Amino acid sequence: MPATPTQGHVVVAPDKFKGTLEGAEVAARLAAGIRRVVPGVEVRELPVADGGEGTLAAALAAGFTRIPVKVAGPTGLPVDAAIAVKGATAVVELAQASGLARLPGGRTAPLAAGSFGVGQLIARAVGLGAKRIVLGLGGSACTDGGAGMVQALGVGLYDAGGGELPPGGAALRRLHRLDLGALADTLNGVEIVVACDVDNPLLGPRGATAVYGPQKGAEGAELLVLEEGLTRWAEVVGASIGADFRQAPGAGAAGGVGFAALALLGATMRPGIELLLELLGFDEAVRGARLVVTGEGCLDAQTLHGKAPAGVAAAAAGAGVPVAAVAGRLELAENQWRRAGFVAAYALTDLAEQPGDSITKAAELAEVAGERLARDLLAGR
Numbered sequence: 348m349p350a351t352p353t354q355g356h357v358v359v360a361p362d363k364f365k366g367t368l369e370g371a372e373v374a375a376r377l378a379a380g381i382r383r384v385v386p387g388v389e390v391r392e393l394p395v396a397d398g399g400e401g402t403l404a405a406a407l408a409a410g411f412t413r414i415p416v417k418v419a420g421p422t423g424l425p426v427d428a429a430i431a432v433k434g435a436t437a438v439v440e441l442a443q444a445s446g447l448a449r450l451p452g453g454r455t456a457p458l459a460a461g462s463f464g465v466g467q468l469i470a471r472a473v474g475l476g477a478k479r480i481v482l483g484l485g486g487s488a489c490t491d492g493g494a495g496m497v498q499a500l501g502v503g504l505y506d507a508g509g510g511e512l513p514p515g516g517a518a519l520r521r522l523h524r525l526d527l528g529a530l531a532d533t534l535n536g537v538e539i540v541v542a543c544d545v546d547n548p549l550l551g552p553r554g555a556t557a558v559y560g561p562q563k564g565a566e567g568a569e570l571l572v573l574e575e576g577l578t579r580w581a582e583v584v585g586a587s588i589g590a591d592f593r594q595a596p597g598a599g600a601a602g603g604v605g606f607a608a609l610a611l612l613g614a615t616m617r618p619g620i621e622l623l624l625e626l627l628g629f630d631e632a633v634r635g636a637r638l639v640v641t642g643e644g645c646l647d648a649q650t651l652h653g654k655a656p657a658g659v660a661a662a663a664a665g666a667g668v669p670v671a672a673v674a675g676r677l678e679l680a681e682n683q684w685r686r687a688g689f690v691a692a693y694a695l696t697d698l699a700e701q702p703g704d705s706i707t708k709a710a711e712l713a714e715v716a717g718e719r720l721a722r723d724l725l726a727g728r
Contacts, residue, residue, distance in 0.1 A: 355638075357638045358663075361673065362401060363394075364643065365400075376717065377642075377716065380715060395659060396619070402438060402440045403431050406431035415429050416429060419461075419464040421464070423463070426444065439482050439483065441462070442486035457564040465495070466497060469612075488602075489604075491515055493608060494580060495515075502525065519576030527611070538615075544619045547599030555573075555606075556570055556574045556577060577606075581593040619653070629659075637668070640673060644674065648679070672691070673717075
């Protein structure tokens with residue numbers, strides 16, 4: 348028979364398994380497996396995110412209220428999105444409005460896709476009385492430098508003839524004048540914090556276009572067009588505000604939305620998982636815990652550079668609580684994941700009976716992983 352659990356609860360705090368399971372389902376399945384082996388153990392499910400896709404879902408799982416908002420998608424067609432609100436704090440996930448998953452039929456539009464819907468989400472949050480907005484960047488379909496986002500907040504972008512620019516990064520090459528309008532008044536008293544895990548500048552070989560443009564469908568001459576557009580955008584914004592943010596770390600995030608957030612919204616940037624753990628109350632959840640379980644779709648070299656599981660491991664270590672990891676695939680050697688702070692690591696691929704089961708049967712295998720780690724790390728202790 349399984350041993351009776353000793354004092355202390357378990358915190359299950361995974362990120363999504365991208366393309367397979369949302370973070371909340373991963374947490375639920377792991378928790379079910381743990382409870383099966385150690386009946387009566389208290390398991391606190393706290394799905395996390397690093398600021399990209401899944402940020403809204405993590406906030407909702409932590410008790411935020413979902414507010415539906417219909418906004419412009421990346422190509423201008425309306426999409427059903429949402430923000431999360433708790434008290435005076437709102438969570439806005441860029442991917443809800445301008446993400447790759449919002450492209451009609453999945454067809455990319457690298458030159459014309461824009462971030463107008465993100466600005467609409469921010470405006471809705473402000474309208475609800477939010478005084479602190481957490482803006483999660485990631486999964487963007489556009490390379491417009493955040494121009495669409497600020498247009499939705501009342502900023503005017505005009506060409507030499509006085510006409511307002513259409514959406515998209517390509518149109519920015521014709522930008523002549525910027526009218527900031529009532530932007531400062533709109534955001535007066537509102538703190539905007541960007542959850543971001545990249546430090547790319549806006550322009551150049553490590554910039555938004557060169558690094559992320561191909562992911563959004565841009566190739567060949569299109570990349571040159573977008574780089575020219577962002578260059579002109581940076582020049583006009585810099586002249587308008589008297590400051591240059593093009594080299595700021597994170598300015599290249601989400602097709603340059605990071606640049607507009609820093610330069611025009613007065614935003615600050617923080618590591619995504621660090622900010623989300625704070626927002627979700629991780630410190631309180633982990634207090635007195637005997638084990639933390641985290642994970643993501645693939646535990647690899649990128650995990651070690653600020654992704655959600657590494658952030659969870661660092662935070663748990665600060666509280667003196669051991670951490671185990673569960674992933675769809677495990678591409679780190681044991682010495683690597685141990686150095687990252689994990690006492691154990693489990694891969695669904697190792698638990699699968701047939702190739703492909705780790706994808707098609709991910710939910711069931713996550714429960715098996717929960718059982719396995721409970722036997723190894725909890726039962727009898």
